[in-house]
Amino acid sequence: MIVFYTDDFLGNTATLHASESKHCNVVLRKKPGDLIYVINGQGLLAEGRILSQDKKTTSIEIVSRENFPIGRYRGIAICPTKNMSRFEFFLEKATEIGINNIFPILCTRSERKILKPQRLEKILLSAAKQSINYHLPILHPLQTFTDFVKKMEDNDFDKFIGHYKEDNPELFDLIGNEKEKLVVIGPEGDFTESELSLASSSGFVTVNLSKSRLRTETAGIVASSFICV
């Protein structure tokens, strides 16, 4: 099943713009009268008939709609990696697996201090379409670890921070319930002791994600697969 994305819905019509319109008309050669599926990234799946096309827009008459609930909260906070393609790979995989909130964070030892969200949003959209995920993950703005942890302090989620120590509990053993979940993944150089102690005093449980030493993006993907079960 191929789905197109737009946030431009008005009454009984929807309009595809730019690359979505091109994909529909040029790549897949859809014609007026053809039925296609459209999502809005917020739970809506609509079926519609193409009314008219030009180079940059496609008008669609909606013939049926279905709304999908978002499901429980599954969040990953993560330090963007120095190598951007590794971070992008994490975003794609987390979206496919079903993460719905992504918090890029800035730690003391972060190597990447700036993010351009526009390209990242495209990766999320493409992964959501590929895996037929009706809800686009929310990509929150980059913020400091301290700000993030303090904001989450009064939150009743199951909150975890990944940091390997031999006698830490395993994340895998702590997720067998239906509560909302949030896992924090550190930078290539790991968290500082004071970051770990701030997280701990804010209700984050320190866990091992794996028996091996994982790269940042791998840790993010492994944590995603556990909390999306």
Added chain:
Amino acid sequence: MIVFYTDDFLGNTATLHASESKHCNVVLRKKPGDLIYVINGQGLLAEGRILSQDKKTTSIEIVSRENFPIGRYRGIAICPTKNMSRFEFFLEKATEIGINNIFPILCTRSERKILKPQRLEKILLSAAKQSINYHLPILHPLQTFTDFVKKMEDNDFDKFIGHYKEDNPELFDLIGNEKEKLVVIGPEGDFTESELSLASSSGFVTVNLSKSRLRTETAGIVASSFICV
């Protein structure tokens, strides 16, 4: 901790070759007398002193050795993806996470029918060094799905095949024991009905890996993270 790899051990000496030697001498500027760590990819971690260096080789006198057991069997059989970088990403992540046997397989709907193992072995080695994994995964030769399933028929492992159906059990719910484990992941176009029924009659349990539709390489990484817990 930085480790170097060689399979060239003789009595109390070891020799680094080619890229490992260059990494040691040129990139990290190690000198005769320096202590370094060396692995052989089969469980050995040795500490040694550099005796002599030239452009392509580094001779090391071993001063101590430790052997690490391989741990239980954790295998993934998977169809190489059309886009090679996606398959390489799977290999890197599976190695980091701790998979020790990888079986590339050829299914009816496989899009990639040829593999060049040399480059793939380099990826495994690099990932094993990065995650300080003393055992290099074994990359088996490409074989047909039918041959693979028949070879595994009499094997007493917990054997699974990933194929989404609403009432299938979840892999996550079936892995809470210490048995050897093997998961088969299909091609982009999924398994055929006759492949699924052959696997089933050979003792493979059909499971869902996730609530979402996953790409081949994502399915491989998610399955790896579950069976390496």
